[in-house]
Amino acid sequence: MSNKLIYVADSNVLVDYVAHYIKPTASLTAADRQRIARIADFCDRNQNPIFVPDLVWSEFLGVMLHKGFDSCPTYADYQKWFRDRQMLIQQIEHRLVHPLQNLTLYHWPEDAAPNPFKRSEELLTDPQLIDQASFNFIDRGKCFDGIDGAIMLYANQIAHDHPEIKVVLYSGDRVLSQMIPRLQRRYRWIANNLSGFWSRQDRLPAGRDYSDLTALNAHQLF
Amino acid sequence: MQPQPPSQAPVEPKRLLLMDDEPTSTLISHAERRIRAAGYNVDLVTTMGEAIAAFHRHYYDLIILDIDMSQSSDPSAGDGVTVLQQLMALYHQSQVVLFSGAGTVAHWFAASSAHCAGYVAKDESGQDAAGAPQDSIDRLLQSIARALDSEPPARRDTGPMPPTLLLAGNDPALRSDVQAQLAQSGLAISDYSLDEAAALSDETLATFGVVLLLQHEFNTRQRTRQALARLLSLSPHPHVIAGCDGRNELRDSILYLANQRPFRLINLSQTNWPDQLQAAVSEAQIWYGRAEIVATHADALRRVEITLPADYLAAWSSEGESSDVE
Numbered sequence: 002m003s004n005k006l007i008y009v010a011d012s013n014v015l016v017d018y019v020a021h022y023i024k025p026t027a028s029l030t031a032a033d034r035q036r037i038a039r040i041a042d043f044c045d046r047n048q049n050p051i052f053v054p055d056l057v058w059s060e061f062l063g064v065m066l067h068k069g070f071d072s073c074p075t076y077a078d079y080q081k082w083f084r085d086r087q088m089l090i091q092q093i094e095h096r097l098v099h100p101l102q103n104l105t106l107y108h109w110p111e112d113a114a115p116n117p118f119k120r121s122e123e124l125l126t127d128p129q130l131i132d133q134a135s136f137n138f139i140d141r142g143k144c145f146d147g148i149d150g151a152i153m154l155y156a157n158q159i160a161h162d163h164p165e166i167k168v169v170l171y172s173g174d175r176v177l178s179q180m181i182p183r184l185q186r187r188y189r190w191i192a193n194n195l196s197g198f199w200s201r202q203d204r205l206p207a208g209r210d211y212s213d214l215t216a217l218n219a220h221q222l223f
Numbered sequence: 224m225q226p227q228p229p230s231q232a233p234v235e236p237k238r239l240l241l242m243d244d245e246p247t248s249t250l251i252s253h254a255e256r257r258i259r260a261a262g263y264n265v266d267l268v269t270t271m272g273e274a275i276a277a278f279h280r281h282y283y284d285l286i287i288l289d290i291d292m293s294q295s296s297d298p299s300a301g302d303g304v305t306v307l308q309q310l311m312a313l314y315h316q317s318q319v320v321l322f323s324g325a326g327t328v329a330h331w332f333a334a335s336s337a338h339c340a341g342y343v344a345k346d347e348s349g350q351d352a353a354g355a356p357q358d359s360i361d362r363l364l365q366s367i368a369r370a371l372d373s374e375p376p377a378r379r380d381t382g383p384m385p386p387t388l389l390l391a392g393n394d395p396a397l398r399s400d401v402q403a404q405l406a407q408s409g410l411a412i413s414d415y416s417l418d419e420a421a422a423l424s425d426e427t428l429a430t431f432g433v434v435l436l437l438q439h440e441f442n443t444r445q446r447t448r449q450a451l452a453r454l455l456s457l458s459p460h461p462h463v464i465a466g467c468d469g470r471n472e473l474r475d476s477i478l479y480l481a482n483q484r485p486f487r488l489i490n491l492s493q494t495n496w497p498d499q500l501q502a503a504v505s506e507a508q509i510w511y512g513r514a515e516i517v518a519t520h521a522d523a524l525r526r527v528e529i530t531l532p533a534d535y536l537a538a539w540s541s542e543g544e545s546s547d548v549e
Contacts, residue, residue, distance in 0.1 A: 016531060016532060019529070019531075020531055022519070022521060022524050022525060023524060023525060023527045023528070023529045024525055024526060024527065024528045024529075025528075025529060025530070025531045026528050026529065026530045026531075027530060027531055027533065064532050065529075065532075067532075068529070068530045068531070068532050072530075076235065077238075077281070077282060080282035081280075081281060081282040084282050084314060085527050085528070085529060086529070087314065087316065088313050088314045088524070088527060089524075089527065089529060091314065091315065091516045092516075092519050092524065094516055095516040095517075095518060095519065098509065098510070098516070099509060099518075100509065
């Protein structure tokens, strides 16, 4: 296996990437700003492709298109609100479509299993994987929901498509990060195909140049 | 009791922005009055900075831009075409019409390639389809109505772009040159005269991935214009790139091409036109079947206020983090 990597980005990474280019109405902490700057730097400058599953892109659109809609008292306000969101979506789409950009939209292959959600049920309903005793400290509804299960399947499919390249799931989802070691132990296909899970940006030294991140660097994070 | 006709909701007038650095000139005063009389709401700004600020403050259905803004006390660098390029980088579905008396050859080509919806010269006059005389404000109103009526390019699941290119024009030597330039492009090139290309069926035209209309001078005869209009209406499926010489005396035919909204308009009088052509063909392939999204204008984008989803920000929080649940 080569030292090349493919990152599979989760929707929270896209939200932070967007946050770098806009003026967020919510106040951000210094830690938020630092993380956002690092993620944007990473997305724009690292030398490895970042795959965005079409399902993640759909989730991102759903999230961005719901926020702030109820704060439009007039039709004119709504038009501007909608235009601003379209503007953002276009900016990210440019990065997803243009071959000179790092981001690549990954479509579920037609000849693969018909629906990634189908197999994710296997993960969601596995009592050995998600038992109440281990996860009673978090909101059950947020624990490894359908999207989390499906993104694992996308990572698996991308690994299947690129057997010589290590696949790293890149997400800010804390619950998913806590599930990964258990998933890797329980399912051989995840252990085989997911080289790493990178979620905690704040473990990286500040001021680092992310453009030269290599497989070795990535594995040191786990 | 007589049945009542269904009540009709009032139609919101379209909102337009007009940028011109000489707002008190007779032409602009008349233009503003006639735009209002045509049923549009219009805001007037006199600097490029005000135009960008207004764009961020309100939603406008269409924006009209002057090119030469040297009479304003605006510290912004550039001209109306610079503003067009910024707006297109932010939101390509905005309709932008240029209304200028001072555009140069370079402006005509740059504005067209930045996807302006129309380009009307302030000294332009002529006749409408029925032969009635038209002044430049008539032309502007026509351009506004046409731009507002046009649907944004539909997103179609077109599948992969066919690796084929239709090359059309009436200069055999130029076509031969272009064939040599694009020999390494990997595209199969079919070579036609303009009339032959325009006579192809819709089904045949749809088999091409890119269309190139190149000729040193396109004459202004009705037949030529009909052929150009038919072929240029194909974009974005496939995108159509046009090219001709950039000379002042060819203004009518160049602006005609610009108003047909080619994907790119290339100035064949520039020495680097082969490079521009290669780049345009590459971009046309990338955006095959869809509107081009121009690269970000980051400084302007940072003025956009968006509420971020709090739960996504919270998901990154280190609070309560543990390395593993087991």
